[in-house]
Amino acid sequence: MRGIAGSAKRIGAALLAAWASVAAVRAAQRGGVADCTAGASRAEILEGVGLRGEIRLASGARAVLDSLRWPDAPELAAAAQAWLDARRGTGLAVTPRGQPDRWGRARADIQAAEGDTDLAGGLIGAGLAFADANEADSLCRPALRLVEAAARAKRLGLWRLPLPDATDGPALRALAGRFVVVEGRVRHVGERGARTYLDFGPRGADALTVTVSKRTWRMVLARGLSASSLEGRPVRVRGVVEIRRGPTLEAGADAIEVLGEADRPEAGSETERGLRR
Numbered sequence: 135m136r137g138i139a140g141s142a143k144r145i146g147a148a149l150l151a152a153w154a155s156v157a158a159v160r161a162a163q164r165g166g167v168a169d170c171t172a173g174a175s176r177a178e179i180l181e182g183v184g185l186r187g188e189i190r191l192a193s194g195a196r197a198v199l200d201s202l203r204w205p206d207a208p209e210l211a212a213a214a215q216a217w218l219d220a221r222r223g224t225g226l227a228v229t230p231r232g233q234p235d236r237w238g239r240a241r242a243d244i245q246a247a248e249g250d251t252d253l254a255g256g257l258i259g260a261g262l263a264f265a266d267a268n269e270a271d272s273l274c275r276p277a278l279r280l281v282e283a284a285a286r287a288k289r290l291g292l293w294r295l296p297l298p299d300a301t302d303g304p305a306l307r308a309l310a311g312r313f314v315v316v317e318g319r320v321r322h323v324g325e326r327g328a329r330t331y332l333d334f335g336p337r338g339a340d341a342l343t344v345t346v347s348k349r350t351w352r353m354v355l356a357r358g359l360s361a362s363s364l365e366g367r368p369v370r371v372r373g374v375v376e377i378r379r380g381p382t383l384e385a386g387a388d389a390i391e392v393l394g395e396a397d398r399p400e401a402g403s404e405t406e407r408g409l410r411r
Contacts (some may be wrong), residue, residue: 170274173230177247180226183218186211187263189253191228199254200231201275203266206312210291214262218253219312221246226253231274258282261291264313266372266389271353273388288377300371303340306378306381314383315372316342317393323361325351332364332371332385343382344371344390353387368393 143385179192189197205211225247230240244253258281265278273279286293296373298305300318318341324331330351335341346354368389373383 147322147348169232169272171269172243175227175229178226178228180218180221180224182222183215187214187218187257187300188220189242189244191226194327195240195252196238197228197230197242197244198235199244199257199263200241200270201265201267201278202254202257202290203264203268205263205292207292208260209333214257217257217260217262221251221253223335225237232270235269241270254278255281259285261285261288261293261355264292264315264372266313266396269387271350271387274374281399297370300342301339303335303342303381307340307377309375310377310381311375313372313374315370317368317370318342319368320366322363325361325366330354332369332390340380342371343378343380344373345382346390350385350387354390357387359390359392364390364392 139194164235164311178195180189181192183191184190187202189199191197205214227245227247228240229243231243232241234240245251246253254263254265254275255278258265258278265273265275266284267273285291297317298309298313300306300316306314306316320332320336321335322333324333330346330347330348332344333341334343334344369386370393371383372389376382376384
């Protein structure tokens with residue numbers, strides 16, 4: 135645990151601080167002010183940790199870490215819980231972001247008042263959580279994907295095993311109901327009235343299909359991607375696996391990452407390309 139804690143203090147705190155303002159502005163432009171606008175920071179004390187990383191504060195308020203997805207695997211969830219529990223009684227700087235979630239908990243960026251530990255960055259950097267937008271339209275802190283990528287490169291925690299392949303139907307079926315990160319090459323994109331479908335295998339194959347709602351597909355198009363630009367491209371997608379005719383997942387706009395495309399059109403400025411690669 136000491137090694138994880140030490141690593142957490144070293145992972146990307148300066149990087150996150152340097153890019154925070156740019157990331158917030160870009161994310162707000164993509165997802166709307168309600169999703170990503172940061173409120174006034176306030177001092178709090180970490181009193182306890184609830185299920186799936188709910189932060190209980192001494193003031194009585196409850197919060198969840200923004201741009202972070204709690205792990206589904208029980209052993210990793212327990213490790214993430216222990217990482218946060220070790221910080222009980224710690225003074226915090228809590229910055230609400232956007233609107234509260236459906237349970238009235240503030241979505242927030244939370245840092246230790248002393249030192250440079252960012253709670254979301256620490257968990258993600260230790261391989262104990264995903265960088266994900268959850269129910270929000272956009273990932274408000276895209277720099278956390280860089281922190282996640284570093285943990286993945288070191289095969290920490292969540293990333294100890296290779297990512298499931300989008301054409302491996304049996305492996306994906308075994309993960310039904312869990313949040314996963316999957317890589318593969320898009321074979322076909324079908325645009326329909328209500329949904330767009332990204333197929334990773336030929337018709338009838340036991341391979342992943344990603345579904346994108348009409349509203350979300352408009353956001354994807356606005357970022358410069360399209361059916362023609364995605365077909366044949368290697369991508370990384372994330373979401374909860376469901377089993378219909380085959381394994382499927384519903385993707386948000388920030389859940390689709392084109393791989394190996396440093397200058398892809400949706401990346402925007404040079405700064406954002408650095409944040410989003």
